[in-house]
Amino acid sequence: MTSARNRELLALVPASLLLTAGFAAVFIERDDVLSNVSLTYGALFLGLCLAAHIVLRFTLPYADPYLFPLFAVLACFGLVMIYRIDDELAREQAQWFVIGLALFAATIILLRDYRTLERYRYTVAAVGIGLLLLPRLPGIGSQVNGAYLGVKLGPLTFQPAEFAKIAIIVFLASYLRDTRQLLVIGARRFAGITIPPLKHFGPLLIVWGAAMVMLFIIQDLGSSLMFYGGFLAVLYVATDRFSFVAIGLALFGAGSWALYHARPTITHRVDAWLHPFGSLYDQVGGSYQIAQSVFAQADGGLFGRGFGQALLKVGDSPLLPAAQTDLIYSVIVNELGLIGACAVLCTYLLAIERGFKIATLARDSFSKLLATGLTAVFALQVFVIVGGVTRVIPLTGVTLPFISYGGSSILANFVLLALLLLISDRARREAIEPR
């Protein structure tokens, strides 16, 4: 299928041009000169994409042609935004891209037959939960704003939740492939609600429950939301029973209510979300961040202030805290306005559409569920952070995939992309060359 790869190659050109133009805009804004460094960045980026493209051409010739360019657009856009916030961070981010692409290639080559993952489902689940526990281990765990998100390994900080999400989805997909029929057949109706049989549902609940408990232990609310949503999405697609989702949502509602009243940190978060301009504004870890986020968006308006125009710091203290990670979407809205923000959301939506498309094309249940799950957590991750900074839901610290600064996020999302492309290649190959 060379035509798919040719289309992919062609689509990478605008991505590189976008990066070149973006850097040019930032250079003009910052240094008053249009240096050829922007061309160098563009060329470097094109080179990296070409390398990845060649790997795909030889290993996954049938894979979806649009997914990689869409992710490349997001990645290059993120790189420009981060460069605009802090050029040192952008350099680090670019290095993470190189490592990420290497990991991407490695995943594709080593997991040619990704379905072997099914056999190791409990191992994968254990690894996932273990990863979530790491930040709490003394010595290497590190605490940020009351949440245990990172692991320090020498000079590197690493956020295991990003990888755990993939591991948990792999487990869910493989487990539900086997038991989905049993869940539906064995279900009993009680008071008009279909209740899944505990015997088959049990292991699922245990693994998933363990993951949720871990997340509450490390206090990573955003990731919990993502995991929970991903779980419900995979469960729904596997069983086609809306009642399971309804039960899940009801449990989620009850759990949230209980947590709101039981845990002061969560009470705090929710109150900051509901009343950002109230008394919590001046408190440490209060609503300052979310208030500044909406102020920045209001300042951007319809068309934004232009690249590099956002006011991020007052002297040395930040006006927009965590601009390069949590609040990067606010910076985008501030500089590119509603129009630019919609363009970014559309790019995500297109990528998500390709992900679900891959899921529908896949022949076997495991591939379908895996593609669905990976796409769903990806979509939810975007929703959780963008919803957080736009006050749809309380603000929690997850990254905006491929745009936010963060090595673990980049690496994990490249693995996610690799898995989706692997599934896609198999599905489309089978469609053309029936076994």
Place this chain on the structure above:
Amino acid sequence: MNAPIARLFVVVVVLFGVLVGFTSRWTVFEADALRDNPKNRRELLEEQQIRRGLIRAADDTVLARSLKQADNSYVRTYPAGRLFSHAVGYSFVRQGRAGLERYYDDDLSGRNSELGSLIDRLSGSEQEGDNLLTSLDPDAQRVALQQLGGRKGAVVALDPRTGAIKVMASVPGYDPNTVKNQRAFTALNRDNDAPLLNRNTQSGYPPGSTFKVVTAIAAIDSGQYKPDSRVSGRNGKTISGVPLNNDAGESFGDITLTEALTHSVNTVFGEVGEKVGKLTMKKYMDRLGFGRPVEVDLPRDERAASGERQRGRIIPATNGAVDVGRMAIGQDKLTVTPLQMAMVAASVANGGKLMKPHLGDRIVDRDGRTVDRIQPEELSQVMTPDTAAQVGAMMSQVVKEGTGTAAALEGIDVAGKTGTAEVDHGCPNQLWFIAFAPVQDPTVAIAVTVECGTGFGGTVAAPIAKAVMQELLT
């Protein structure tokens, strides 16, 4: 399993729709409310990033300048300190802006030139403000402040031919550099002596006898009187049904209008005012700028209107509550700003043509190119040049041999009028002097007032006017 996948995608589309909706809410629908939120300091902080233009005096003395801080933001400093506090005003992030800093904010912050800021953005240079060149004269201003010598009051002097203001002194003043300290600013705001008040444009004082110039203008220009028309100056004449007294109860016979102005005879001008009538008085007061905020390039809330006042509001001279005979001698419920009285003198000085007073002269960009010139603007032809010459001659007599001899300059003819108004609230008098010079070819018109002064306008305010005019003319 494809149907649930499709439905799942629909859910994701809906969720993203919510994200777009909320982003629209903050960026468009509620953007104005968020920008006005008192916790939102973005706009002010962005202003701090802008290097505002300089404000200069007529001799290029820098009155306001932006200094770069260690964090690359700018802060305003006022090298002249208290000298021009009220005219120049201040501009700070927390305390806001006042005076010229506020009136010319768009120019000073470079917001006025759309094209310029676009070019700036394309070329990557910082947004920069233009400079404001004023007509203010630091030497004369210094003389005015010295002469007031800490007494509460105001001195305003302008060029009657153009309206260019040279002196705008108001005591007590403040050092605009201290305003950026919030505690000091609060103290200034609470101070009973109102140091932040620009007494030239914001304070309404009873004008006393200086208002007789307005009555004389109305009487002569309407054709009802001539400078040599004779009117009885008897003490205790009945005006509006109530006996009116002259200063020190002095009684005069039938005297000319010129003599009456020279010696400031109340009973003459009371009768003239009654004869001329409310309608004519109102006509000339309107032409002189009474009844509306005084015309000058300062922010609206720093400009008060002059005229008859009832329950704090300006009422027209034709109002039934006005005692026109007493208004004609500057009593009744009349309150005026010093700048308004300077305009009265200026209109006589400039052949009856009243020019709009202004502090700003030119807007100059960083490269020295004049971006905008504040053109002299005629407000009205108050009276015929003939009337102006006659009233001017009458005012010359005041300085030559009347109540205003203390303002006489050697070798230069001065025309003026004194005023000593009674003030109700525990103060001796409101002392006034308005003048212009040289009489033959006037280049200066001035109004001086001193609050709560003992003595007379001619003994306290006239010498101040003399010193300032001397500085401006020589």
